[in-house]
Amino acid sequence: MTALLEARGLVKRFGGLRATDGVSLAIEPGEVRCVIGPNGAGKTTLFNLLTGHLRPDEGEILLDGERIDVLPLHEIARRGLVRKYQVPSVLPDVSVSENIRLAAAGRRRLSDLLRERADDRDRAEATLEELALDGLADRIAGQLSHGELQRLEIAMVLAAQPRVLLLDEPTAGMTVEETGRVATMLRAIAERRGLTLVIVEHDIAFIKMLGDRITVLHEGRVLAEGPHAEIEADPLVRRVYLGEGL
Amino acid sequence: MTTVLNGLTLAAVLSLVAIGLAVIFGLMRVINMAHGEMFILGSYTVVAAWEATGNVWLGIALAPFVVGAIGWAIERTMIRRLSGRLLDTLVATWGLSIVIREGLKVVFGAGSRNLPFPFTGDLTVLGTRYPLYRLFLIALAVVVMATVLWVFLRTDFGWKVSAVTQDREMAMAMGIDAGRIDAAVFALGAGLAGLAGAVMTPLITLNPEVGLFFLARSFLVVIVGGVGSLLGTAAGAGLIGMGQAALAASFRPVIAQIVLLVLAIVIIRLRPTGLFGRLQG
Amino acid sequence: MTEAVGARTLIGRSAARRIELVHWVVAAAVAVALWVVPLFASRFVTGQVARILVFGIAALGLDLIWGYTGQLSLGHAAFFGLGAYATGLVLVHLGNVPAAGLLAIVAGVAVPTTLAYLMARTLIHGNVTGAYFAIITLLVSLILEQLATTLIGITGGINGLYGMAPIRIGPWELWGLLPSYYTIVVCALVAYAIARRLVRSPIGRAMEGVRTNEQRTASLGYPTSSVRTIAFVVGAAITGLAGMLYVPLEQFVYPTQLGVLLSTSIIVWVAIGGRRSLVGPFIGAFVVSYGQSLLSDRLQQYWVLATGVFLVVVVLTQPRGLVGLVSTAVRRVRGHREER
Ligand SMILES: Nc1ncnc2c1ncn2[C@@H]1O[C@H](COP(=O)(O)OP(=O)(O)O)[C@@H](O)[C@H]1O
Numbered sequence: 054m055t056a057l058l059e060a061r062g063l064v065k066r067f068g069g070l071r072a073t074d075g076v077s078l079a080i081e082p083g084e085v086r087c088v089i090g091p092n093g094a095g096k097t098t099l100f101n102l103l104t105g106h107l108r109p110d111e112g113e114i115l116l117d118g119e120r121i122d123v124l125p126l127h128e129i130a131r132r133g134l135v136r137k138y139q140v141p142s143v144l145p146d147v148s149v150s151e152n153i154r155l156a157a158a159g160r161r162r163l164s165d166l167l168r169e170r171a172d173d174r175d176r177a178e179a180t181l182e183e184l185a186l187d188g189l190a191d192r193i194a195g196q197l198s199h200g201e202l203q204r205l206e207i208a209m210v211l212a213a214q215p216r217v218l219l220l221d222e223p224t225a226g227m228t229v230e231e232t233g234r235v236a237t238m239l240r241a242i243a244e245r246r247g248l249t250l251v252i253v254e255h256d257i258a259f260i261k262m263l264g265d266r267i268t269v270l271h272e273g274r275v276l277a278e279g280p281h282a283e284i285e286a287d288p289l290v291r292r293v294y295l296g297e298g299l
Numbered sequence: 300m301t302t303v304l305n306g307l308t309l310a311a312v313l314s315l316v317a318i319g320l321a322v323i324f325g326l327m328r329v330i331n332m333a334h335g336e337m338f339i340l341g342s343y344t345v346v347a348a349w350e351a352t353g354n355v356w357l358g359i360a361l362a363p364f365v366v367g368a369i370g371w372a373i374e375r376t377m378i379r380r381l382s383g384r385l386l387d388t389l390v391a392t393w394g395l396s397i398v399i400r401e402g403l404k405v406v407f408g409a410g411s412r413n414l415p416f417p418f419t420g421d422l423t424v425l426g427t428r429y430p431l432y433r434l435f436l437i438a439l440a441v442v443v444m445a446t447v448l449w450v451f452l453r454t455d456f457g458w459k460v461s462a463v464t465q466d467r468e469m470a471m472a473m474g475i476d477a478g479r480i481d482a483a484v485f486a487l488g489a490g491l492a493g494l495a496g497a498v499m500t501p502l503i504t505l506n507p508e509v510g511l512f513f514l515a516r517s518f519l520v521v522i523v524g525g526v527g528s529l530l531g532t533a534a535g536a537g538l539i540g541m542g543q544a545a546l547a548a549s550f551r552p553v554i555a556q557i558v559l560l561v562l563a564i565v566i567i568r569l570r571p572t573g574l575f576g577r578l579q580g
Numbered sequence: 581m582t583e584a585v586g587a588r589t590l591i592g593r594s595a596a597r598r599i600e601l602v603h604w605v606v607a608a609a610v611a612v613a614l615w616v617v618p619l620f621a622s623r624f625v626t627g628q629v630a631r632i633l634v635f636g637i638a639a640l641g642l643d644l645i646w647g648y649t650g651q652l653s654l655g656h657a658a659f660f661g662l663g664a665y666a667t668g669l670v671l672v673h674l675g676n677v678p679a680a681g682l683l684a685i686v687a688g689v690a691v692p693t694t695l696a697y698l699m700a701r702t703l704i705h706g707n708v709t710g711a712y713f714a715i716i717t718l719l720v721s722l723i724l725e726q727l728a729t730t731l732i733g734i735t736g737g738i739n740g741l742y743g744m745a746p747i748r749i750g751p752w753e754l755w756g757l758l759p760s761y762y763t764i765v766v767c768a769l770v771a772y773a774i775a776r777r778l779v780r781s782p783i784g785r786a787m788e789g790v791r792t793n794e795q796r797t798a799s800l801g802y803p804t805s806s807v808r809t810i811a812f813v814v815g816a817a818i819t820g821l822a823g824m825l826y827v828p829l830e831q832f833v834y835p836t837q838l839g840v841l842l843s844t845s846i847i848v849w850v851a852i853g854g855r856r857s858l859v860g861p862f863i864g865a866f867v868v869s870y871g872q873s874l875l876s877d878r879l880q881q882y883w884v885l886a887t888g889v890f891l892v893v894v895v896l897t898q899p900r901g902l903v904g905l906v907s908t909a910v911r912r913v914r915g916h917r918e919e920r
């Protein structure tokens with residue numbers, strides 16, 4: 054089976070720092086991959102590279118076997134690679150439902166954007182309910198709490214109908230119940246839609262619920278990769294994570 | 300040769316005006332649309348002093364301080380309240396420029412006036428006779444620019460300015476009062492524009508609308524020279540001043556302006572940081 | 581997935597449809613009221629209303645750009661004046677050509693639209709936006725004003741264009757107060773409808789996105805440079821339309837229609853009426869023009885000064901203008917009612 058999303062030897066330097074230092078990664082279609090690693094390991098930088106926010110200094114990125122690391126931001130999203138930011142990123146001045154409707158139409162051609170399509174609107178409303186945001190539909194997004202913002206952004210990226218969804222710490226700032234609910238829901242949606250997920254997380258319970266495989270990043274390199282039982286037993290990983298409870 | 304000297308004169312004045320625009324933008328991300336009015340306020344300081352005492356020098360000496368104080372007050376009362384809202388600051392200072400321009404019309408009348416030169420006489424430079432006052436102006440600009448460079452590059456104040464320009468948060472964490480730096484730089488920029496306006500008074504047909512044209516040209520200087528780079532501003536002023544003088548010698552002024560605008564657009568397309576600006580980040 | 585759409589949202593949709601209906605009923609009522617103005621009002625008042633509507637259309641164009649995408653156009657009168665000059669020049673120099681009337685109208689919109697498109701292509705698509713873009717629009721307007729004053733042989737210089745042949749299309753003559761008035765009312769409505777269509781479409785949402793969170797908008801798949809370009813070109817076209825309409829109304833084209841003062845006035849109308857509101861520009865144009873007409877002759881000379889003061893005060897204290905003021909007040913009243 055060929056990989057849906059593949060990174061080959063990615064390097065990103067910030068001055069003297071190699072934030073990403075030769076990362077290779079292959080994500081199968083339908084896979085749920087968790088990326089873990091201590092703060093500053095380069096997880097967000099990896100996501101920035103994969104989604105075109107940063108250009109790699111070395112290496113290449115392929116989606117469906119096609120190079121995407123040369124495409125502009127919106128082209129990458131149009132090909133189905135959509136990303137949720139670590140710090141929730143929404144449009145603060147418009148309502149929750151407007152935000153989701155914006156996301157739902159994002160992959161349409163420009164010429165189709167003069168009128169909202171009924172199926173986009175239906176999908177936006179369905180997603181609104183799936184994430185239990187219907188009570189907040191008319192609230193201005195800028196007034197939401199951090200947890201609500203996280204849920205809104207997850208709803209947005211889901212409504213955008215991604216093929217590969219990248220989630221950067223999606224449950225940070227959520228309560229334990231919220232986290233559980235989001236994990237269950239993501240699992241269900243991923244299975245129903247055949248969605249491929251790449252998730253940066255710290256929450257171990259969350260990872261065990263979701264992840265098929267785990268990639269451990271450390272100082273810009275892949276330290277280990279495998280199913281979580283294997284990763285948990287890995288002495289190198291245990292050393293890096295000492296005191297972080299794995 | 301006269302064209303070259305004319306270009307140098309214009310470049311000298313433009314560098315004095317544009318330096319404030321560029322440094323303020325680099326430091327505070329603020330574009331002061333009333334900057335042309337700082338220039339013109341300098342001119343009218345000379346007018347007022349001349350009408351009161353008959354002395355042109357007095358006005359020239361006072362102008363940088365009067366206008367600097369006005370700049371300081373603008374920063375304290377207006378710019379500060381709009382921090383982080385770049386385009387709103389643009390609109391508000393644009394409104395302010397109208398207030399100043401129209402206020403000057405009310406006080407001094409809308410008509411144009413010509414002031415006498417503080418001294419006359421020509422000097423022969425490389426075989427060309429050229430007015431002494433213009434040569435004085437070029438020399439003055441060189442001295443002032445050198446001083447400004449020294450202040451920014453070699454003094455404690457200059458070090459603080461560049462610290463705040465590079466990373467405001469970090470500078471504040473190190474105990475630099477960024478607000479005071481903002482006000483001081485704003486005052487300095489305004490004062491230099493005021494000085495430029497003051498020394499230019501005898502050379503121009505002065506009316507309250509003139510500021511706008513100096514603002515427009517200063518923008519071209521900043522676009523070409525890049526922001527946050529003092530030498531870039533000087534070089535940009537040289538290019539625009541000489542270009543303007545060269546083009547004006549053979550074409551209508553409006554054609555010269557079109558050419559310079561197109562040039563500026565080509566430059567920002569090819570090098571967004573300006574010809575001489577440092578690439579950051 | 582459709583079965584997940586619950587009853588609540590369906591009700592939400594019918595409520596939205598009802599609001600939409602009410603909105604268009606009100607709009608139709610305003611249109612009818614404007615239509616009958618000439619029957620009751622003096623020629624002077626009719627002319628004033630026509631002028632305010634033209635200003636409102638011009639400001640609507642800027643609002644699409646500045647209010648919605650956050651891109652200030654400091655020299656927006658360039659598009660107004662270019663519309664007026666394109667129409668005027670056709671009438672003066674090509675007045676006898678067949679279909680000159682139609683050509684004049686088309687040129688009045690097409691020329692400013694083309695300039696806007698060229699500016700967007702060279703600047704926006706090269707990532708020149710924000711303050712630099714705003715300043716370049718200002719420089720463009722300054723240069724156009726100077727061109728109009730200096731190319732005396734073509735433009736009539738400072739005296740402008742006058743003595744033009746009327747706009748004629750077949751038997752219909754668009755010239756003088758009443759024909760202009762009715763045309764302006766129709767065009768105001770059409771421009772409003774177009775702007776509303778755009779703003780409420782997904783592109784309109786993307787315009788909001790470009791203003792408040794460009795990265796998020798792009799990373800959802802929107803080509804943000806194209807979104808900016810659409811807003812800028814449509815906005816410039818609408819302002820150009822206003823300039824075109826000014827010609828048959830005033831029968832006179834002059835350089836200041838391209839210049840700084842009118843650019844500033846357009847900004848003031850939008851700022852005072854309220855950015856990000858489509859009725860705001862019309863309200864702003866009305867309030868400002870009406871305010872000016874109240875001033876005595878002696879005070880007229882301070883009008884421009886007052887304009888500057890308004891601009892400063894509005895930006896400092898009420899960035900969303902009159903419409904923002906009213907909607908905040910309404911929300912507050914509603915809030916109180918719900919508490920009881
Ligand atoms: N834009 C940037 N400029 C300079 N350094 C950066 C930038 N982004 C990230 N870094 C550095 O790269 C390293 C990796 O950061 P990041 O990818 O955010 O880590 P993580 O998400 O794993 O916590 C850190 O040392 C961080 O300081």
Ligand SMILES: [Mg+2]
Nearest residue numbers: 096097098139
């Ligand atoms: Mg991170």
